[in-house]
Amino acid sequence: MPTLNIIGAGKLGKTLGHLWQQQGIFQVQSLCNRTAQSARAAAQFIGAGAACDSIEAMADADCWLIASGDGQIADIAAKLASRFAGQADTIVFHCSGALASETLAACKPAAIASAHPVHSFADPRASLQTLAGSSVALEGDQPAVELLRGAFSALGCETLTIAPEHKSLYHAGSVFACNYLTALMDLSLRTFAAAGIDQQQALQLLKPIVLQTAENNMRLGPEKSLTGPIARGDVETVSAQLDALQKTDPQLAQCYRQLGLACVELARRGALPEEAAVRLTELLSEPTR
Ligand SMILES: NC(=O)c1ccc[n+]([C@@H]2O[C@H](COP(=O)([O-])OP(=O)(O)OC[C@H]3O[C@@H](n4cnc5c(N)ncnc54)[C@H](OP(=O)(O)O)[C@@H]3O)[C@@H](O)[C@H]2O)c1
Incomplete structure (x- = not known):
């Protein structure tokens, strides 16, 4: 040995x-x-x-x-x-x-x-x-x-x-899915806390949907797994959430904007009509509201 x-x-x-x-x-x-x-x-x-x-x-x-x-x-x-x-x-x-x-x-x-x-x-x-x-x-x-x-x-x-020259990109791919998922959980918990829901209750509430979303992504891929207001082109809901986040914590609003723009690109590859995609992109690209 x-x-x-x-x-x-x-x-x-x-x-x-x-x-x-x-x-x-x-x-x-x-x-x-x-x-x-x-x-x-x-x-x-x-x-x-x-x-x-x-x-x-x-x-x-x-x-x-x-x-x-x-x-x-x-x-x-x-x-x-x-x-x-x-x-x-x-x-x-x-x-x-x-x-x-x-x-x-x-x-x-x-x-x-x-x-x-x-x-x-x-x-x-x-x-x-x-x-x-x-x-x-x-x-x-x-x-x-x-x-x-x-x-x-x-x-x-x-x-x-x-290949050695691909290691940085390869590792960044893992960072997105693993480390950033943890950061996303923290953003989610901070937002729930602002709505008066404590961490224990929020984790209980999130567990089935987070696990199910991960499972859907593994099985169906991101395009078919995306649900929610951006996938539906629901501009008013996104606008109201952005206002509420901005009033609560500008950092949460900033993260929501950046990730929202990535969601719009993803939804565009699915069924999101182009007109809604353009309106959502404009809304999420506004520096502050
Ligand atoms: N953690 C993960 O999930 C993970 C996943 C994949 C790859 N990796 C890779 O695995 C490696 C280790 O990560 P880790 O998370 O296991 O780190 P870690 O828990 O912080 O352990 C690092 C160890 O290195 C020792 N150390 C630091 N400087 C040293 C030195 N100059 N001489 C001798 N020992 C020294 C530390 O000693 P003390 O205990 O005395 O401080 C500690 O035991 C990294 O290259 C990381 O990228 C980690």
Whole structure:
């Protein structure tokens, strides 16, 4: 079984470490976080691995995962570089969606790769159960990509390859659907709060419609899933909502306008008559009302 060292055993690193260790894909060996206390907690979560208080104290390994924040990956790779002189068999990878494997170039001649799971590791214990079925986008040197394809497939993940020059756009696609969905939920809850409906009640009210909308989008695609005043061309309703939002919180009104314009474009591809689309575009493009 190949050995795996993890620098940055945080939410993602410790989840992958646990799953690979448990399923006999990698033997987790050395762990290094910013603090030794955090590395010890990660070792406990993984159920294996020696917590080290510096990168220099880590043992050699077949495979290295750098799962720090994106901003630290290049510096950590530069720190590691001298260990890999003449070691083309070693594999070094990161899991950033935004960065290409080239961020690890300092580690050459080791084989370098990036492997981005399209999954939210917000709750690592839950991710142990839910990671299977997620997709992982791979890119980098062939031997590293092939090893990681096997390692993620063994966890029940689907794998795809992505060109390095497309990583920023690819990642922005995930940000829209995952991170911005969370921001949309917050906008929705703030609007309900202004209408006197508290968060608990609002979440209860939203759960079926949000889940159903997600399900409709997966099954039918966005054009056929869009309902509501913009899809119907109901200009008066949109105007009244915009007025109410502007009086309550201009930031909510601004977000409503921007997303409303995206909805108009979407509805235009469906059944929205052009005249209504033009009136809605004018209304939503007014800077303030
Ligand atoms: N979270 C997600 O849902 C998700 C999804 C896909 C991809 N990713 C990618 O996975 C990577 C990790 O994200 P994450 O959410 O797991 O981050 P995280 O929970 O913040 O964990 C980052 C870990 O890196 C450690 N660290 C930071 N700087 C370090 C340094 N200089 N030396 C050693 N360790 C250092 C931190 O140590 P301390 O604990 O001591 O602070 C922490 O344990 C990122 O590249 C991210 O883009 C994340």
